Amino acid sequence: KQEVTQIPAALSVPEGENLVLNCSFTDSAIYNLQWFRQDPGKGLTSLLLIQSSQREQTSGRLNASLDKSSGRSTLYIAASQPGDSATYLCAVRGGYQKVTFGTGTKLQVIP
Amino acid sequence: NAGVTQTPKFRVLKTGQSMTLLCAQDMNHEYMYWYRQDPGMGLRLIHYSVGEGTTAKGEVPDGYNVSRLKKQNFLLGLESAAPSQTSVYFCASSPLAGAYEQYFGPGTRLTVT
Numbered sequence: 274k275q276e277v278t279q280i281p282a283a284l285s286v287p288e289g290e291n292l293v294l295n296c297s298f299t300d301s302a303i304y305n306l307q308w309f310r311q312d313p314g315k316g317l318t319s320l321l322l323i324q325s326s327q328r329e330q331t332s333g334r335l336n337a338s339l340d341k342s343s344g345r346s347t348l349y350i351a352a353s354q355p356g357d358s359a360t361y362l363c364a365v366r367g368g369y370q371k372v373t374f375g376t377g378t379k380l381q382v383i384p
Numbered sequence: 385n386a387g388v389t390q391t392p393k394f395r396v397l398k399t400g401q402s403m404t405l406l407c408a409q410d411m412n413h414e415y416m417y418w419y420r421q422d423p424g425m426g427l428r429l430i431h432y433s434v435g436e437g438t439t440a441k442g443e444v445p446d447g448y449n450v451s452r453l454k455k456q457n458f459l460l461g462l463e464s465a466a467p468s469q470t471s472v473y474f475c476a477s478s479p480l481a482g483a484y485e486q487y488f489g490p491g492t493r494l495t496v497t
Binding site for chain 1: 415424425427428429432434440474476486487488489490491
């Protein structure tokens with residue numbers, strides 16, 4: 274059974290700092306890994322999708338990497354801003370429509 | 385293009401009552417999903433559909449039923465609500481399986497008293 278872990282559960286950083294969020298998974302047989310952002314009381318917004326054959330994806334200040342063999346992905350946020358404050362979720366898609374989510378990292382960027 | 389929409393946004397039910405949650409997508413996606421999100425447990429898949437007229441069980445299907453009579457709609461039903469079904473429910477869709485990303489609706493917050 275796939276298990277997805279996100280550490281830390283919460284993170285507080287000063288504005289402008291570069292930061293890394295971690296996601297680890299136990300079964301490397303995946304199609305892709307997706308990073309989401311969730312604001313309080315809202316739905317999930319897709320940030321980046323990394324296919325199993327890719328090693329990284331970039332969008333603006335965000336960079337996500339994937340190391341399938343070690344079961345790890347990182348989301349790098351450059352020059353953090355207060356507007357980046359949210360919960361960040363990673364989700365791993367395996368076979369038969371099986372998508373397993375982590376429990377998220379709650380990020381607070383302090384002005 | 386509204387993406388994925390969910391109706392209602394909030395609902396309070398008494399134990400034993402029934403209700404239906406509606407999910408609609410206007411992206412012509414084949415696959416649709418229902419998840420529930422509970423504190424400390426992440427999102428868990430309830431049911432999913434790989435096309436019009438087809439449905440399948442996910443990780444936590446007990447107490448729920450679904451129907452996909454039209455490609456753009458995916459309905460989640462609770463026949464006899466229980467307090468354990470208090471949760472936030474999210475619908476998602478994706479074009480196809482495998483490498484495609486999922487698009488999520490805004491969620492329905494359900495409280496069962």
